Amino acid sequence: MIEFDVVVIGGGIHGAGVLQAAAAAGHSCLLIERKAIASGTSSRSSKLIHGGLRYLESGQFRLVRESLHERTVQLRTAPELVQLKPFYIPVYRNTRRRPWQLRLGLLAYAVLGGFSAGTGFGSVPRSQWKQLDGLDTRDLDAVIRYHDAQTDDAQLTRAVVRSAQGLGAQLAMPASFIEAELDEHGVRIGYEEKSDQGSAMRECHARVMVNAGGPWATHVARDVRPAIAIPRVDLVQGTHIVVPVETKSGIYYVESPGDGRAVFIMPWQGGTMIGTTETPFQGEPDQVQPLPAEEQYLLDVAQAYFPPLRGLTRADITTRFAGLRVLPAGDVQAFGRSRETMLIGDRAESARVMSIYGGKLTAWRATAEQVMEKIETSLPRRRRRARTEDLPLRSSL
Ligand SMILES: Cc1cc2nc3c(=O)[nH]c(=O)nc-3n(C[C@H](O)[C@H](O)[C@H](O)COP(=O)(O)OP(=O)(O)OC[C@H]3O[C@@H](n4cnc5c(N)ncnc54)[C@H](O)[C@@H]3O)c2cc1C
Secondary structure, three states: EEEEEEEOOOOOOOHHHHHHHHHOOOOOEEEEEEOOOOOHHHOOOOOEOOOOOOHHHHOOOHHHHHHHHHHHHHHHHHOOOOEEEEEEEEEEOOOOOOHHHHHHHHHHHHHHHHOOOOOEEEEHHHHHHHOOOOOOOOOOOEEEEEEEEEEEEHHHHHHHHHHHHHHOEEEEEEEEEEEEEEEOOEEEEEEEEEEOEEEEEEEEEEEEEEEHHHHHHHHHHHHOOOOOOOEEEEEEEEEEEEOOOOOOOOOEEOOOOOOEEEEEEEEOOOOEEEEOOOOOEEEHHHHHOOHHHHHHHHHHHHHHOOEEEEEOHHHHHOOEEEEEEEEEEOOHHHHHHHOOOOEEEOOOOOOEEEEEEEEOOOOOHHHHHHHHHHHHHOOOOOOOOOHHHHOOOOOOO
């Protein structure tokens, strides 16, 4: 049976990140992905590499600091894929968050970001409001400008996998994880690999299996014998739509007039992407899809702010997609729940299975390094090949 130091299940951004970090640390590693790289949540996010300004409101300072640090790293290592963009927050007479509150938040953001590039902020002078893509200026008190970064999440994920492969990591795809059995030295993994000739059952052995199944992580964990601890999580659906009217000036961060939730309105491939919703999800992760009511909600929010979008109906939507957030189970609204990543090992010391639940696209590299730190004692010592913060990421080979 082929032996690996690390076998990763799931080719989303977290699986890609762990694969890269393991390969960079000198380990033999294999990624098993059942469909395609970034075929799950990692192609259905809001595509922001950001500190998460709104997490300041729920006191998640560690997360914001880490995310801003990771933003700086990616602006340096992946300049083709991660770019700073101006963000605008319009504040009207009846907007809940007032300009002074936003300035205070942005000051905290700048402090947590170590006053690095892109942490400056200010107000857009009234004379420049007409350059803001037709933003409604009636009752408009101020427009706050700051910077965060945008990416193409699927391209970024593929670039991380290519980087790992360049360091010797292997890929089994399309290949589905079927089951795992823990033993004294690690874990025996059974998976089904598909090819033009049909499908074949394969087996390999790993010192550590990393479960990066995203919304499917619970399913993966259930197929480990003997049974391992599985945290209680909720899946929360987030939908985005793209409409064929171009926004050019930057990304707008607006408050839904109805429920006060934050919604992003941003330029995307010649059109405008609007997202996202937070709808509790009960079904199978494979079945997630945008709901008509979510699409209408997003259109309504965008049309409330941008008169040029007011003629559009759901029939004009050119692209729609929904992804699933993995959040700690609870009664609090999704908006207010912790966005911290949960890393759960099968045992406190020398874990053989490490599962990743939740997390941020932005913090993928930091999360991968935390996983490596947690599984270090289960792995043989190897000669390090590279440091992940130095590895360049390119949009294609
Ligand atoms: C609507 C929404 C918007 C978001 N916006 C942002 C944002 O703007 N910025 C940000 O930082 N974060 C954002 N996030 C969070 C971020 O997108 C996710 O944390 C991240 O993409 C999760 O990646 P993952 O690798 O854990 O999961 P996934 O990308 O879902 O990957 C899991 C992979 O596992 C594979 N898999 C499942 N079962 C098996 C099996 N049996 N065998 C083999 N493979 C299997 C799947 O095919 C899939 O490719 C957003 C999330 C959502 C839902």
